[in-house]
Amino acid sequence: MSQYSGKVVFYEGKCFTGRQLDVFGDCDNFQDRGFMNRVNSIRVESGAFVCYDHPDFKGQQYILERGEYPEFQRWNAHNDHLGSCRPIRMHGEHYRIELFEEPNFAGQFVELCQDCPFLQGQGMVKNCVNSLKAYGDGAWVLYEEPNYRGRMYVVERGDYCSHMQWQAQNPNIKSIRRVANNF
Numbered sequence: 321m322s323q324y325s326g327k328v329v330f331y332e333g334k335c336f337t338g339r340q341l342d343v344f345g346d347c348d349n350f351q352d353r354g355f356m357n358r359v360n361s362i363r364v365e366s367g368a369f370v371c372y373d374h375p376d377f378k379g380q381q382y383i384l385e386r387g388e389y390p391e392f393q394r395w396n397a398h399n400d401h402l403g404s405c406r407p408i409r410m411h412g413e414h415y416r417i418e419l420f421e422e423p424n425f426a427g428q429f430v431e432l433c434q435d436c437p438f439l440q441g442q443g444m445v446k447n448c449v450n451s452l453k454a455y456g457d458g459a460w461v462l463y464e465e466p467n468y469r470g471r472m473y474v475v476e477r478g479d480y481c482s483h484m485q486w487q488a489q490n491p492n493i494k495s496i497r498r499v500a501n502n503f
Contacts, residue, residue, distance in 0.1 A: 326367015326407045328384065334360045335390045346406040349375040359402040362389040368408045368459070368499050370474045371395070375403040381487065383408070383461050383474055385500045396472070408499055409476045414456040415498045417475075423450045423482050435497040438466045448491035452480050459499040462486065466494045474499065 325345050332338035332355075341347075341355040350357055362371075364386045373379040382395045382402075392400045415434075421427040421444065430442045440447065454460060454475050464470035473486045473493075483491040 326369065326386075327365040328367070328369050328405065329363045329365065330355065330359045330402070331361040331363075332356070332358050336361050336363060336388075343369075343405060348377060348404050350403055351375070357403050358400050360392055360400045362395065363387075364389075368410070369405050370408055371402050371405040373397075373401050373403060377404050377406060378487075379403070380471065381473055383472055383499065396469075408459045408474055410457060410459050410499065413458060415458040415460070416455040417460055417496070418453045418455075419444070419449045419493070419496070420451040420453075421446045421448060425451050425453065425479075425481070432496065435468075437468065437495050439494055439496065447494060448483075449493040450483055450491045452486075454478055454480075461497050461499060462488075462493045463495045463497075464490075464492050468495050468497055470494075 328343050330341045341350060341353055362384060364384050366386060368385045371382045371384060382397060384395055389395050418429050418431050420429040428445060430444055436442055454477050459474055459476045462473045473488050475486050480486055
């Protein structure tokens with residue numbers, strides 16, 4: 321199995337009941353695969369996935385790592401609506417990221433190699449991350465609230481000149497963690 325694939329099973333009912341959709345890679349529209357957008361439980365059998373509440377990898381993001389999610393509240397959703405998903409591209413277990421307060425890699429920055437439940441505790445003066453550079457092998461999840469809460473965004477290896485490049489509505493990022501690579 322490629323490091324960019326995995327297997328996730330979506331269920332219409334809670335506790336892994338009802339119709340199911342097995343996905344092994346990118347799926348840009350659940351309805352095109354004969355599955356309505358109602359998802360009440362999920363089993364990630366391998367890999368890690370980012371799911372979106374709309375088709376074509378749009379809308380709110382939910383990061384799902386290997387494990388079982390018997391009801392939609394377990395992946396921090398407010399409803400049972402999902403429309404697309406894709407595996408998170410990870411290359412190994414080496415993590416490093418630079419977070420900048422200003423767009424285009426300007427202003428104060430902090431470098432991290434570990435999870436951080438409160439960025440302002442690491443010396444970030446402002447409550448925002450406007451650009452970042454993700455190095456190494458792993459992917460990261462950015463959260464709008466401290467302690468890994470609130471709206472989330474996944475970033476993989478690469479340079480992001482603006483918060484809009486990771487589909488954020490604003491640059492408010494207050495915590496960050498590594499995505500577990502459990503293949």
